[in-house]
Amino acid sequence: MNTNSNSYTIVYASVMVVIVAFLLAFVSSVLKPTQDKNVELDKKRQILAALNIRDLQTANEVENKYDEVVIADMVVKADGSCVKTGKEKDEDGFKVDNKDINSGCLPVYVCKINGSTKYVVPMSGRGLWGGLWGYMAVNDDFRTVFGAYFSHESETAGLGSPIAEQKFQDQFKGKQIFTDSATSQVALTVVKKGQVKDDTYEVDGLTGATLTTKGAAAMVNSGLQQYVGFFNASKK
Incomplete structure (x- = not known):
């Protein structure tokens, strides 16, 4: 075959594309179990962070502590019934x-910390440039926050990014989710930096990051609101 011909170039390029695609698919399939395990490990680390357990260095430490404190990972409906x-x-x-996650599929992590039951719930939202997500741990009174963890996809460094700090x-910690005994409407929120009027249920926002602050407020409010039925049903 004439190696200078167009047909040779096309055949050669096609063969190389097939070989490279095969190799990439093979490498991906080989690495997938490890990647999946790392994703699971990071998720467990985030749940533990919401429980104020953050100083874990190794994968074994994370796995062991998670197994120790997390009793169950329930799925409930918005009315509080267990799926x-x-x-x-x-x-x-x-x-x-x-x-x-939707009204018929709400994960709840039931945990034990120093003999006390805590409930960790996930939440997600949107900031200025991308997604926000996190977990919030609630005491067994179902109205007081025990701890929280948040992260972001691509918020501005030094402005919106401190949401992950x-x-x-x-x-x-210690904030109240509701303002009244009816516990029907979530009051916990994030307000603009320096504008906290009631620190019972308001959290100071991020300096110079208005949209990230608003996104965090919406995430926290809507994220907890979908669990109100479960909170109320669990207190009965």
């Missing part, structure tokens, strides 16, 4: 992706 008990951990609520997240 899956989550007793076999990592098989029910843990497998629910944020995009699949412990300093911002620690503000949620």
Whole structure:
């Protein structure tokens, strides 16, 4: 075959594309189990962070602590009824992706910290440039925040990005989710920097990041609101 011909160039390029595609697919399939495990590990680390457990260095430490404190990963409906008990951990609520959360599929992580039961719920929203997500741990009175963890996809460094920092997240500790005994409407929110009027249920926002602050407020409010039925049903 004439190696200088167009047909040779086309055949050669086609063969190379097929070989490269095959190699990429093979490498991807080989690495997928490891990638999936890393994703699961990071999720467990985030749930533990919401429980104020953050200083874990190794994968084994994360796995062991998670197994110790997380009792079940339930799935409930918005009315509080149980869909899956989550007793076999990592098989029910843990497998629910944020995009699949809806009124009929709400993951709840039941945890024990120093003998006290905590309930961790996931939430997601949108900031200035991309997605926001996180977890909030609630005490067994179903109205007081025990801890929180948030992260972001692509918020501006130094402005919206501090939503992922412990300093911002620690503000949620001890905040009240509701303002009244009816517990029907979530009051907990994030307000513009320096405009906290009632620190019972308001958290100071991020300096120079108005849209990220608003996104965080919407995420927290809507994220908790979908669990109000579960909170109220669990107190009975």
